[in-house]
Amino acid sequence: MATVTYDKASRIYPGQDNPAVDSLDLTIEDGEFLVLVGPSGCGKSTSLRMLAGLEEVDQGSIRIGERDVTHMPPKDRDIAMVFQNYALYPHMSVSDNMGFALKIAGTPKDEIRRRVADAAKLLDLEEYLDRKPKALSGGQRQRVAMGRAIVREPQVFLMDEPLSNLDAKLRVSTRTQIASLQRRLGITTVYVTHDQIEAMTMGDRVAVLKDGLLQQVDTPLGLFDKPQNVFVAGFIGSPAMNIATFDLVDGNATLGESSVPVPPAVSAAVKEEGSDTVTLGFRPEALEPVSSESEGGIPIVVDVIEELGADAFVYGQPAGPTSELQSDRMRSETVIARVEPRNVPAKGAKVNFRVRPGNEHFFSVKTGARIEA
Amino acid sequence: MSALRHGKYPFILTFLIPPVGIYALYMLSPYVQAIYISLTEWSGLSANQKFIGFDNYVEMWNDDQLRTALRNNLILLVVVPVLTLVLGLFFASMLNVGGRGRSQAITGVRGSSIYKVVYFFPQVLPHAIVAIMFAYVFAPSNAGGILNNILEAIGLGSLTQLWLGEPKYLIWIVVLVMTWAFVGFYVVLFSAAMQSIPRDIYEAALLDGSSRLTTFRKVTLPLVWDTVQVGWVYMAIQAMDGFAIVHIMLGVNGGVQGAGDVLGVAIYRAAFADYDFGYAAAIGVLMLALTMTIVVLFMRVLRRERVELA
Numbered sequence: 164m165a166t167v168t169y170d171k172a173s174r175i176y177p178g179q180d181n182p183a184v185d186s187l188d189l190t191i192e193d194g195e196f197l198v199l200v201g202p203s204g205c206g207k208s209t210s211l212r213m214l215a216g217l218e219e220v221d222q223g224s225i226r227i228g229e230r231d232v233t234h235m236p237p238k239d240r241d242i243a244m245v246f247q248n249y250a251l252y253p254h255m256s257v258s259d260n261m262g263f264a265l266k267i268a269g270t271p272k273d274e275i276r277r278r279v280a281d282a283a284k285l286l287d288l289e290e291y292l293d294r295k296p297k298a299l300s301g302g303q304r305q306r307v308a309m310g311r312a313i314v315r316e317p318q319v320f321l322m323d324e325p326l327s328n329l330d331a332k333l334r335v336s337t338r339t340q341i342a343s344l345q346r347r348l349g350i351t352t353v354y355v356t357h358d359q360i361e362a363m364t365m366g367d368r369v370a371v372l373k374d375g376l377l378q379q380v381d382t383p384l385g386l387f388d389k390p391q392n393v394f395v396a397g398f399i400g401s402p403a404m405n406i407a408t409f410d411l412v413d414g415n416a417t418l419g420e421s422s423v424p425v426p427p428a429v430s431a432a433v434k435e436e437g438s439d440t441v442t443l444g445f446r447p448e449a450l451e452p453v454s455s456e457s458e459g460g461i462p463i464v465v466d467v468i469e470e471l472g473a474d475a476f477v478y479g480q481p482a483g484p485t486s487e488l489q490s491d492r493m494r495s496e497t498v499i500a501r502v503e504p505r506n507v508p509a510k511g512a513k514v515n516f517r518v519r520p521g522n523e524h525f526f527s528v529k530t531g532a533r534i535e536a
Numbered sequence: 537m538s539a540l541r542h543g544k545y546p547f548i549l550t551f552l553i554p555p556v557g558i559y560a561l562y563m564l565s566p567y568v569q570a571i572y573i574s575l576t577e578w579s580g581l582s583a584n585q586k587f588i589g590f591d592n593y594v595e596m597w598n599d600d601q602l603r604t605a606l607r608n609n610l611i612l613l614v615v616v617p618v619l620t621l622v623l624g625l626f627f628a629s630m631l632n633v634g635g636r637g638r639s640q641a642i643t644g645v646r647g648s649s650i651y652k653v654v655y656f657f658p659q660v661l662p663h664a665i666v667a668i669m670f671a672y673v674f675a676p677s678n679a680g681g682i683l684n685n686i687l688e689a690i691g692l693g694s695l696t697q698l699w700l701g702e703p704k705y706l707i708w709i710v711v712l713v714m715t716w717a718f719v720g721f722y723v724v725l726f727s728a729a730m731q732s733i734p735r736d737i738y739e740a741a742l743l744d745g746s747s748r749l750t751t752f753r754k755v756t757l758p759l760v761w762d763t764v765q766v767g768w769v770y771m772a773i774q775a776m777d778g779f780a781i782v783h784i785m786l787g788v789n790g791g792v793q794g795a796g797d798v799l800g801v802a803i804y805r806a807a808f809a810d811y812d813f814g815y816a817a818a819i820g821v822l823m824l825a826l827t828m829t830i831v832v833l834f835m836r837v838l839r840r841e842r843v844e845l846a
Contacts, residue, residue, distance in 0.1 A: 236742075237742050242743065
């Protein structure tokens with residue numbers, strides 16, 4: 164058990180100007196499940212590999228517990244890693260794969276056998292112990308890779324997109340298995356994924372990265388409710404948040420015909436930075452249909468309707484006389500709104516939506532940072 | 537479909553007959569001819585070819601020089617592949633996974649891309665040149681012998697020898713030269729095999745606390761074993777030959793007292809010095825039988841379950 168601390172850790176690949184990971188400051192508590200999430204190329208895997216010792220730390224330092232591991236070889240760090248492609252030894256049986264690290268460490272044979280058997284029981288692998296990896300399904304291989312990490316009883320688990328090679332259904336069930344296993348073992352875990360749903364469902368806390376920079380670390384709900392900048396707002400949540408640039412006129416954020424009241428604190432902050440526009444975001448769930456006459460509505464022509472049973476989402480384009488302006492100012496191609504699943508509008512229909520008061524997110528146009536209401 | 541199938545066999549045969557015919561004519565028929573010639577007494581220069589049954593084989597049995605050649609061939613067969621493959625594996629693993637770099641956890645030792653080219657140099661030299669070069673290396677000091685002159689220059693003059701004048705050294709010098717000439721090829725071959733092992737397997741081994749030696753023994757070697765096996769068979773066949781190097785370095789008689797003789801040179805001598813093509817063919821048949829036996833044996837002994845790289 165241990166904490167993990169990134170202290171201004173940077174990784175600059177040779178011949179590159181921009182750091183792949185730029186002074187990452189992050190503290191992971193003992194026993195915590197922390198998820199690193201971000202689009203591809205954001206530096207999340209590099210961060211994990213720096214902790215593993217597979218990438219050099221060019222600046223700053225990394226500590227596990229009180230130990231400075233910045234330049235320590237991987238084997239001395241007391242970590243175990245689950246790789247994206249599992250990296251099982253193809254020529255060894257499942258039990259040899261799981262016991263390899265212990266064997267190298269000179270653990271007595273009896274103990275190796277016992278620990279491998281315990282892990283196999285935990286992961287439901289008992290009947291496969293003598294098989295080679297090629298005779299296993301993807302899900303079983305994934306569990307062997309988990310087992311290999313568990314057997315070590317390390318201070319920290321590192322997982323690099325361990326679910327990305329599984330089919331969708333298996334991914335969902337394995338997701339919960341890994342999360343519950345981690346809670347049971349109580350071992351500090353750093354988990355890398357590009358899938359924000361995995362991040363939200365598994366992590367105690369989630370760290371969002373972009374271009375090597377840490378954007379925000381918070382609990383899943385914290386990220387969802389109070390994204391600290393436009394990127395996090397757009398990245399977290401599915402379907403994605405609707406984000407557009409609005410003009411600030413007389414205490415209202417207006418864009419064409421639509422207008423949303425802006426809290427005085429936000430207006431003041433926008434004025435202070437010398438701007439007359441504000442980036443406004445609202446989640447699909449925050450939209451509700453209103454009658455076409457009401458003030459400040461956002462008229463939308465329905466393109467596509469996704470009916471998921473429990474939910475229904477309308478994908479549409481802004482309508483009305485100012486639709487072109489509205490489309491130009493939007494961050495995404497479409498406006499997405501959640502509607503009552505049993506009462507969906509027809510395709511091509513024009514629906515007037517408004518943002519439920521209190522569900523708006525305001526961001527600075529200049530810095531992208533959140534403006535607190 | 538049926539129209540196609542109707543003409544299928546003539547169609548296939550038109551493509552098959554020329555290559556199979558050429559193969560039979562130029563590859564298989566010489567074997568058959570050689571076996572027949574080995575049962576005759578023939579100078580190779582006249583049409584006077586006399587069938588003598590197995591007399592040539594009986595003569596082989598009583599030929600002491602041939603025994604020396606056979607013994608040398610067996611030494612080459614055992615020692616050269618072992619030396620070459622072990623060195624090849626060692627160098628290849630140092631070039632590909634031996635280093636611990638700054639930019640990547642798993643990489644070759646520093647300058648490995650240069651070494652890869654350098655190791656391949658001997659492979660592009662014809663064996664004739666290799667043999668001439670090493671004849672100079674082992675020549676006496678006053679004939680420009682490189683080794684002896686180096687030994688003298690560094691104060692080890694007492695170790696100088698007439699290397700090629702000492703019967704007991706000859707075959708080991710041939711072993712050394714052949715190993716030198718072949719190791720580069722196996723470095724390249726094994727490098728390619730090691731490159732195809734997924735990097736994350738090495739990383740997993742690194743995290744599991746595996747040292748370089750353990751990684752080599754427990755991970756690299758089992759995963760390139762198929763290639764080692766192929767390399768071993770190929771090297772054994774090449775070691776059975778050794779003609780060019782022995783002939784050029786030691787001469788047609790296999791050096792002092794014929795101590796460096798090999799079967800290939802014995803064939804050449806029988807055919808072109810003694811004009812006894814029948815006897816030469818008989819030695820050739822012996823070599824063929826030996827080579828086939830060795831290949832089959834190696835294939836059997838080294839066969840293992842194939843490993844699939846994920």
